[in-house]
Amino acid sequence: MSGGQRVFISGVGVRSAIGNDVPAFWDSVVQGRSGVRRFDGDASRGLAPYAAAPAAVSAAELPSKAMALQTDRVAQLGWLSVQQAMAQAGLATPFGPEAASRAGVYWGTGMGGAGVLDSTYREFYGSERPRISPMSVVASMVNASAGQLSVQLGARGPMLAVSNACSSAAQAIGEALHALRAGRADVIVAGGSEAILAPGVIRAWQAMGVLAAPLADHPEQSCRPFDAQRGGLVLGEGAAAFVLESESHLRARGGTPLVELAGYGCSSDAVHMAKPDVQGQVAALRAALTDAAITPARVGYINAHGTATPTGDPVEAESVAQVFGAGEAGPWISSTKALHGHTLGAAGAVELLCALQALRHRVVPRSYHAEQAIPVARLALPGRELSWPAGADSAISSSFAFGGFNAVLVLRDAT
Amino acid sequence: MSTLQRIIELAQAELDLPAELAATGQWPTDRPLKELGIDSLSFMEFVFRLEDAFGVSIPEEVLKPEMDLTQFAALIDQLKAGAVQTGSPG
Numbered sequence: 433m434s435g436g437q438r439v440f441i442s443g444v445g446v447r448s449a450i451g452n453d454v455p456a457f458w459d460s461v462v463q464g465r466s467g468v469r470r471f472d473g474d475a476s477r478g479l480a481p482y483a484a485a486p487a488a489v490s491a492a493e494l495p496s497k498a499m500a501l502q503t504d505r506v507a508q509l510g511w512l513s514v515q516q517a518m519a520q521a522g523l524a525t526p527f528g529p530e531a532a533s534r535a536g537v538y539w540g541t542g543m544g545g546a547g548v549l550d551s552t553y554r555e556f557y558g559s560e561r562p563r564i565s566p567m568s569v570v571a572s573m574v575n576a577s578a579g580q581l582s583v584q585l586g587a588r589g590p591m592l593a594v595s596n597a598c599s600s601a602a603q604a605i606g607e608a609l610h611a612l613r614a615g616r617a618d619v620i621v622a623g624g625s626e627a628i629l630a631p632g633v634i635r636a637w638q639a640m641g642v643l644a645a646p647l648a649d650h651p652e653q654s655c656r657p658f659d660a661q662r663g664g665l666v667l668g669e670g671a672a673a674f675v676l677e678s679e680s681h682l683r684a685r686g687g688t689p690l691v692e693l694a695g696y697g698c699s700s701d702a703v704h705m706a707k708p709d710v711q712g713q714v715a716a717l718r719a720a721l722t723d724a725a726i727t728p729a730r731v732g733y734i735n736a737h738g739t740a741t742p743t744g745d746p747v748e749a750e751s752v753a754q755v756f757g758a759g760e761a762g763p764w765i766s767s768t769k770a771l772h773g774h775t776l777g778a779a780g781a782v783e784l785l786c787a788l789q790a791l792r793h794r795v796v797p798r799s800y801h802a803e804q805a806i807p808v809a810r811l812a813l814p815g816r817e818l819s820w821p822a823g824a825d826s827a828i829s830s831s832f833a834f835g836g837f838n839a840v841l842v843l844r845d846a847t
Numbered sequence: 848m849s850t851l852q853r854i855i856e857l858a859q860a861e862l863d864l865p866a867e868l869a870a871t872g873q874w875p876t877d878r879p880l881k882e883l884g885i886d887s888l889s890f891m892e893f894v895f896r897l898e899d900a901f902g903v904s905i906p907e908e909v910l911k912p913e914m915d916l917t918q919f920a921a922l923i924d925q926l927k928a929g930a931v932q933t934g935s936p937g
Binding site for chain 1: 860861862863886887888889891892893895898904
């Protein structure tokens with residue numbers, strides 16, 4: 433295990449297609465309520481009908497009208513999740529003058545303010561007299577959310593914006609863990625947000641050929657991780673935030689830990705831009721367990737990356753089998769993307785929340801929409817009798833990104 | 848509804864009143880937006896909203912950061928009447 437202080441999570445928040453706060457989100461996960469819907473697309477522009485899981489945000493929820501005018505949805509969703517996390521942690525927003533210099537923001541996003549960029553380009557190329565908003569740059573840049581959160585929180589310590597595709601938020605949280613252990617801050621608000629449901633962006637994803645077509649009869653079931661008939665991923669919007677605190681800070685202020693953020697492991701495949709790799713994933717899983725100083729038997733649940741792409745799911749099943757064994761003795765596994773969609777740069781945060789809730793409640797989130805599951809050890813399918821593995825005190829969330837970057841986070845009971 | 852009344856409504860919907868005026872809930876019509884804490888980014892976004900609301904195109908060269916809502920109303924009335932001369936040099 434790395435040296436330095438233990439780090440705890442004292443507050444969480446979420447915005448997603450399946451809930452605008454943690455209780456609603458978790459209820460959807462447990463009940464198997466999907467936020468995926470069908471959209472018609474735009475035949476005149478070659479945008480085929482698609483399935484997506486949009487989140488909700490309204491200007492009235494934001495702290496100022498300036499924020500509504502000057503920011504992309506990605507920062508707005510981020511702030512709305514951070515607000516919840518700060519409230520649960522019992523920390524003042526903004527940070528007071530003394531706390532501010534020891535408070536940081538580490539935030540992940542894959543495409544930043546994609547909606548603003550999409551509308552700016554549409555205006556520039558498509559309008560007779562293009563009006564380009566002066567906030568286009570500061571709303572669309574990849575660090576726009578991190579910057580906005582820092583401003584809103586009055587956090588004057590370290591700030592890091594991570595953009596490593598689908599591992600962005602997991603990496604942001606993992607790097608925050610190491611920064612807190614190293615004493616670079618007392619509190620770091622970490623997580624990620626993504627809002628890419630803009631027409632031009634969706635068309636680009638369609639061109640890549642990795643999106644599931646909306647199912648005719650049941651569009652809400654279009655995302656089918658680990659199913660033999662899985663057709664690809666479903667894009668989702670969302671954000672999740674975690675208040676991470678060093679043990680000394682948490683104890684000194686009398687805060688209540690939810691769980692310990694016990695480990696972070698990462699690796700690069702160095703093989704291909706879009707094809708996942710068993711060796712790389714195994715390396716990240718093992719590094720995370722080593723960092724948390726635990727054996728595989730201590731893990732009760734893995735929230736898999738499980739995108740439902742034809743290529744990705746079997747590779748991940750093999751990686752998990754190599755680390756945890758292929759039998760029925762290991763941790764339960766599921767992909768909750770079936771419900772909240774693939775929130776890309778936010779996925780590592782949204783799914784860490786599922787692992788956190790699973791660990792705290794000893795309730796295993798099921799893997800929905802896999803009617804004919806491919807071979808995966810201990811896949812938590814609907815209908816199976818699920819009980820928390822004896823002796824397990826930890827849970828894992830895995831994130832594997834285009835570009836070949838893998839990030840794995842380990843949570844442990846707060847003791 | 849007069850142009851000025853509609854502009855006040857838009858300001859109330861889109862812009863943050865400074866703290867010292869928040870209790871009044873009223874947008875002053877005779878104080879420059881800059882003085883009321885509206886930064887250049889929100890200023891331009893507000894101009895876009897005015898253009899959309901009144902169906903006019905406000906030339907950048909006639910915009911000044913010290914404009915107040917009354918001056919915006921006069922400008923928009925002039926634009927609608929075709930009474931504003933604009934053009935680029937050369």
